[in-house]
Amino acid sequence: MTSRPITGTTLLDVNGLQKIYQSGGRSVEAVRDLTFGVGTGELVCIVGPSGSGKTTLLKCIAGLMGATSGEVVLEGDRVTGPPAGMAVVFQEYGRSLFPWMTVRQNVELPLKEKRIRKPERQRLVREALDAVGLGHVGDSHPWQLSGGMQQRVAIARAVAYEPQILLMDEPFAAVDAQTRADLEDLVLTLWKRLGVTILFVTHDIDESVYLGQRVIVLSSSPTVVMAEVAVDLPGERDQLTTRSEPRFAELRSHIYTLIQQAKEGRRPDATA
Numbered sequence: 054m055t056s057r058p059i060t061g062t063t064l065l066d067v068n069g070l071q072k073i074y075q076s077g078g079r080s081v082e083a084v085r086d087l088t089f090g091v092g093t094g095e096l097v098c099i100v101g102p103s104g105s106g107k108t109t110l111l112k113c114i115a116g117l118m119g120a121t122s123g124e125v126v127l128e129g130d131r132v133t134g135p136p137a138g139m140a141v142v143f144q145e146y147g148r149s150l151f152p153w154m155t156v157r158q159n160v161e162l163p164l165k166e167k168r169i170r171k172p173e174r175q176r177l178v179r180e181a182l183d184a185v186g187l188g189h190v191g192d193s194h195p196w197q198l199s200g201g202m203q204q205r206v207a208i209a210r211a212v213a214y215e216p217q218i219l220l221m222d223e224p225f226a227a228v229d230a231q232t233r234a235d236l237e238d239l240v241l242t243l244w245k246r247l248g249v250t251i252l253f254v255t256h257d258i259d260e261s262v263y264l265g266q267r268v269i270v271l272s273s274s275p276t277v278v279m280a281e282v283a284v285d286l287p288g289e290r291d292q293l294t295t296r297s298e299p300r301f302a303e304l305r306s307h308i309y310t311l312i313q314q315a316k317e318g319r320r321p322d323a324t325a
């Protein structure tokens with residue numbers, strides 16, 4: 054199970070990223086040294102133990118928080134604040150949608166901020182809601198919808214924005230198993246149809262293998278990259294067939310072993 058070098062153009066580069074938090078007079082080195090790239094059109098998953106700095110990493114990539122050292126480069130430009138070509142979907146859909154706005158207004162808001170004209174906005178909102186199967190609830194308010202539907206609204210909002218890269222931070226951790234499987238397939242469908250680049254963070258090993266073309270495994274905090282695993286499964290994924298393939302099981306146990314080692318404090322050989 055070798056790492057696969059990135060082919061094609063690199064859209065996102067994370068170079069020697071380090072993040073030290075200052076809290077209560079103490080320094081906490083959450084992330085020590087992360088270096089990896091994401092190619093244009095790739096779907097890359099990041100897995101790591103809880104507390105390994107996954108959210109920290111994503112916030113630095115999204116320009117929501119400065120790094121202590123190192124840099125994030127998107128299409129050759131160093132990220133110093135939220136880049137125009139990026140959209141983020143967080144785990145807490147309940148907190149990410151505005152309850153006083155309708156579903157349609159929620160999806161439309163970032164497009165207004167992007168100064169897209171009204172007819173174009175209306176088209177993008179309609180297409181995004183249709184794409185996530187919510188064309189019929191545009192006039193509802195988020196609190197009238199189930200958790201899974203709310204998360205689909207958040208995905209529609211990100212998709213309507215037409216980002217170059219979509220960051221997702223454990224977006225399905227709070228929904229039930231059946232909804233989760235549906236949302237995973239929705240992400241795969243949108244990824245294929247729109248050709249968007251996706252960086253998907255999860256602590257769920259199976260989810261990372263099911264979705265990813267490549268899985269980056271993080272060590273425990275202070276975090277470095279433990280390993281990069283190419284997911285050499287067929288491109289067409291299907292909840293039943295893919296998950297019952299012997300290769301799926303092999304990849305899952307390989308990553309499981311790496312995560313167990315990470316939890317025990319093992320570092321990759323280069324930094325041991």
Ligand code: ADP
Nearest residue numbers: 074076081083102103104105106107108109274
């Ligand atoms: P993950 O998303 O992988 O669970 P986080 O990025 O949330 O990990 O956290 C990584 C480490 O950084 C943890 O030890 C956490 O306690 C610490 N941390 C996260 N946010 C802060 C903060 N604002 N101040 C201080 N420490 C933080």
Ligand code: MG
Nearest residue numbers: 107108109223
């Ligand atoms: Mg997190």
